[in-house]
Amino acid sequence: MAEDQKLLTETEAQKTAGQFLLSKHFNSKISFNNNQLITKEHRTLYLFHGRLIMQSRGLLDRFISDKTANKYEFMIEIDAQQGHIIKYEIT
Numbered sequence: 001m002a003e004d005q006k007l008l009t010e011t012e013a014q015k016t017a018g019q020f021l022l023s024k025h026f027n028s029k030i031s032f033n034n035n036q037l038i039t040k041e042h043r044t045l046y047l048f049h050g051r052l053i054m055q056s057r058g059l060l061d062r063f064i065s066d067k068t069a070n071k072y073e074f075m076i077e078i079d080a081q082q083g084h085i086i087k088y089e090i091t
Contacts, residue, residue, distance in 0.1 A: 008081070008083055010046065014032060016085075017078055018030050021052060021074065021076070021088075028052050028053060029053040030053075031050050031051050032049070033050045034048070034049040035049075043086075044079075045078060045080055045086060046077070047075070048074075048076045050073070051072070053070055053072075072090050073090070075088065
């Protein structure tokens, strides 16, 4: 990486990740557990891990479904220079 290339701050990258996830999963709650700045395939990336809690879609879901039914783990990679989403997974 060249010295003159500017990287996003962790806060900016985390904000980008949160906005992306909320655009895909409206009205969800996001918490970040593990944030890392890594180099992969000659790119500098932010790697975020966390938990996504999706809002129930039905009125009766909170009574008939398990409380952990709407909780998911996520992983998202963001280019540290451009701020683009490289990859994300929800499990």
